[in-house]
Amino acid sequence: MNLAAQFETWLPRIETEMIDVVETCFSPMPAELRTMLLYHLGFADAQGAPARISAGKRIRPMLVLLGCQAAGGDPMHALPAAAAVELMHNFSLIHDDIEDGDELRRGRPTLWKVWGIAQAINSGDAMFAMSHLALLRCSLRGVDPVRVVRAMGVFGRTNVHLTAGQHLDIGFETRSDVSGAEYGIMIEGKTAALIRASLEIGAILGGGNDAQIAALGEFGRCLGLSFQLQDDVLGIWGDPQQTGKAGSDLIHRKKTLPTIFAAEQDPIVRDEYMRALSVSEADAAILRERITIAGGRAHTEAAAEAAYRNGQNALNAAGSSPAVALLEELARSLLGRST
Amino acid sequence: MNLAAQFETWLPRIETEMIDVVETCFSPMPAELRTMLLYHLGFADAQGAPARISAGKRIRPMLVLLGCQAAGGDPMHALPAAAAVELMHNFSLIHDDIEDGDELRRGRPTLWKVWGIAQAINSGDAMFAMSHLALLRCSLRGVDPVRVVRAMGVFGRTNVHLTAGQHLDIGFETRSDVSGAEYGIMIEGKTAALIRASLEIGAILGGGNDAQIAALGEFGRCLGLSFQLQDDVLGIWGDPQQTGKAGSDLIHRKKTLPTIFAAEQDPIVRDEYMRALSVSEADAAILRERITIAGGRAHTEAAAEAAYRNGQNALNAAGSSPAVALLEELARSLLGRST
Numbered sequence: 001m002n003l004a005a006q007f008e009t010w011l012p013r014i015e016t017e018m019i020d021v022v023e024t025c026f027s028p029m030p031a032e033l034r035t036m037l038l039y040h041l042g043f044a045d046a047q048g049a050p051a052r053i054s055a056g057k058r059i060r061p062m063l064v065l066l067g068c069q070a071a072g073g074d075p076m077h078a079l080p081a082a083a084a085v086e087l088m089h090n091f092s093l094i095h096d097d098i099e100d101g102d103e104l105r106r107g108r109p110t111l112w113k114v115w116g117i118a119q120a121i122n123s124g125d126a127m128f129a130m131s132h133l134a135l136l137r138c139s140l141r142g143v144d145p146v147r148v149v150r151a152m153g154v155f156g157r158t159n160v161h162l163t164a165g166q167h168l169d170i171g172f173e174t175r176s177d178v179s180g181a182e183y184g185i186m187i188e189g190k191t192a193a194l195i196r197a198s199l200e201i202g203a204i205l206g207g208g209n210d211a212q213i214a215a216l217g218e219f220g221r222c223l224g225l226s227f228q229l230q231d232d233v234l235g236i237w238g239d240p241q242q243t244g245k246a247g248s249d250l251i252h253r254k255k256t257l258p259t260i261f262a263a264e265q266d267p268i269v270r271d272e273y274m275r276a277l278s279v280s281e282a283d284a285a286i287l288r289e290r291i292t293i294a295g296g297r298a299h300t301e302a303a304a305e306a307a308y309r310n311g312q313n314a315l316n317a318a319g320s321s322p323a324v325a326l327l328e329e330l331a332r333s334l335l336g337r338s339t
Numbered sequence: 340m341n342l343a344a345q346f347e348t349w350l351p352r353i354e355t356e357m358i359d360v361v362e363t364c365f366s367p368m369p370a371e372l373r374t375m376l377l378y379h380l381g382f383a384d385a386q387g388a389p390a391r392i393s394a395g396k397r398i399r400p401m402l403v404l405l406g407c408q409a410a411g412g413d414p415m416h417a418l419p420a421a422a423a424v425e426l427m428h429n430f431s432l433i434h435d436d437i438e439d440g441d442e443l444r445r446g447r448p449t450l451w452k453v454w455g456i457a458q459a460i461n462s463g464d465a466m467f468a469m470s471h472l473a474l475l476r477c478s479l480r481g482v483d484p485v486r487v488v489r490a491m492g493v494f495g496r497t498n499v500h501l502t503a504g505q506h507l508d509i510g511f512e513t514r515s516d517v518s519g520a521e522y523g524i525m526i527e528g529k530t531a532a533l534i535r536a537s538l539e540i541g542a543i544l545g546g547g548n549d550a551q552i553a554a555l556g557e558f559g560r561c562l563g564l565s566f567q568l569q570d571d572v573l574g575i576w577g578d579p580q581q582t583g584k585a586g587s588d589l590i591h592r593k594k595t596l597p598t599i600f601a602a603e604q605d606p607i608v609r610d611e612y613m614r615a616l617s618v619s620e621a622d623a624a625i626l627r628e629r630i631t632i633a634g635g636r637a638h639t640e641a642a643a644e645a646a647y648r649n650g651q652n653a654l655n656a657a658g659s660s661p662a663v664a665l666l667e668e669l670a671r672s673l674l675g676r677s678t
Contacts, residue, residue: 026500026503028503029503032510033503092464095464098456098460099456099457099460117438117456118509119509121434121437122505125431125434125467126502129499129502132471132491132494132495133492133495133499136488136491136495145485148484148488152471152475152491155471156468156469157364159464160364160368160468162468163372163465164367164368164372167372167461167465171369171371171458
């Protein structure tokens with residue numbers, strides 16, 4: 001089965017599992033809270049009527065299932081965990097949108113914009129709680145409780161790691177002296193940790209041994225890092241039409257690795273951009289040039305490439321199987337690369 | 340061992356376990372995030388220096404340990420779960436303070452007041468994640484993984500129940516037509532669920548059978564309800580000096596059972612108070628009289644008494660043992676009653 005066929009087969013099952021968790025894990029669920037959760041996940045409109053809104057690529061749950069298969073397991077055993085990581089990811093987006101003040105997500109008003117901050121915080125907490133219940137459903141599919149407990153441990157530590165990354169990211173907004181090293185620690189938590197955990201949890205539930213679990217986890221971590229670093233490059237030099245972003249990261253004053261690296265080399269980038277209150281289109285064009293000259297782009301591209309290679313090496317250590325080949329294909333497709 | 344001796348023996352162990360979870364569950368923890376968590380728990384000041392600030396009665400973790408003993412278990416096996424429910428309770432307070440806009444908790448500025456809303460939401464999420472890791476530590480103390488998974492299930496469903504209760508409570512603020520039945524559903528989630536879960540989880544980890552687990556859980560649920568209903572009476576008729584509240588619930592326009600019941604009987608309470616934008620001290624005195632006359636106090640006291648009696652009956656079904664006697668003593672002490 002190729003990658004497209006895998007998605008076609010498994011995405012409906014993953015989404016059915018997610019909806020089943022939301023609909024059945026607690027009763028009676030207040031109707032409005034149910035609507036909020038299904039709206040955010042793309043399964044309902046703001047009145048609670050069924051809808052199918054494109055709600056992300058569902059990469060993480062697919063990585064759980066492929067990780068399970070790569071470790072020699074039956075992906076049906078890991079299906080609840082696939083739903084769990086996707087619910088977890090979506091919970092974090094609910095709270096991120098409040099923390100960042102973002103009013104739109106995938107073209108629709110964010111939860112806090114529709115229902116207010118108090119209800120949105122609380123609905124995020126509900127989804128966070130449900131993600132744990134989703135993972136526990138592996139027990140119902142015959143997974144050894146020892147492995148369920150181990151997977152819950154990875155899940156829990158990852159969730160703390162995510163909040164550590166988010167803590168740093170929020171702090172960066174008001175700082176002009178963020179270092180490249182600090183940035184690396186932030187994206188390890190905010191981006192790489194859950195992708196790593198998706199593969200580790202899949203491998204644990206698939207019956208993998210410690211070496212397989214570690215190799216697949218390291219592949220996931222590297223995939224997360226290379227994806228984030230490539231996204232940082234696209235955020236400055238990409239075509240907004242293609243990236244789907246509402247404007248350059250420079251205009252939004254986002255501190256990503258190209259800028260942080262350039263600020264370490266070029267005092268003008270450091271003193272003017274990192275402390276700027278606003279950046280015009282014209283400023284952004286000049287700044288983009290300065291960052292390129294200071295090596296911010298080349299440095300970030302090299303870091304993304306190194307992470308990708310490390311990921312490939314880790315994946316090779318996980319053995320060779322159709323699932324491993326699919327993971328390699330998924331990584332290439334996600335990063336838009338042919339080799 | 341009497342109740343005071345139990346608290347004296349176990350409170351330091353519970354707090355050591357809580358601190359150990361926060362300090363060791365993830366590394367490297369950003370220093371400021373660590374400070375926020377320890378500050379909220381009463382173990383540090385806002386600069387992160389060690390402190391011992393009175394941070395609640397720690398009733399819930401004590402109920403976990405007594406539930407474990409009442410089911411015939413060794414409380415050391417349930418110590419991680421005791422830390423888990425207290426971390427869970429404290430996580431919910433972090434988010435409640437943001438949702439309610441409360442600026443003070445136990446005489447100190449709330450987390451969001453010191454560090455801002457974005458960081459406070461995120462630190463609550465960190466504590467929520469940690470509460471799950473705390474519970475998983477039961478595995479390290481030799482509890483059968485099947486029982487750990489079962490306890491995690493109760494914990495997860497309870498956490499969803501809490502958010503369902505909180506969702507209703509937030510919604511009540513802007514509604515003038517809340518019914519007594521709706522209020523009952525709200526406090527089942529917001530107050531009773533975690534107290535019930537504390538006893539259930541303790542009983543599960545203590546090796547209890549299904550009947551013991553159910554009986555102890557029902558005792559906890561009834562204890563939570565009777566405590567809340569009694570608190571509702573004190574919030575209107577209690578002496579602010581004794582209750583430690585900054586003013587009557589009436590002045591804060593809190594909709595608790597006495598008022599909701601009275602509004603169902605008396606159109607003036609319904610039309611004037613439930614829709615009032617502010618309530619003066621003089622208004623409150625008049626209103627208090629009207630609520631008494633409409634039967635709001637008597638109704639709430641009767642409901643609290645009924646819940647207490649149901650709880651006692653449930654506890655009797657859990658058998659007789661020193662731990663059961665201590666639970667009975669704890670309930671009486673919490674409710675300030677002699678029989």
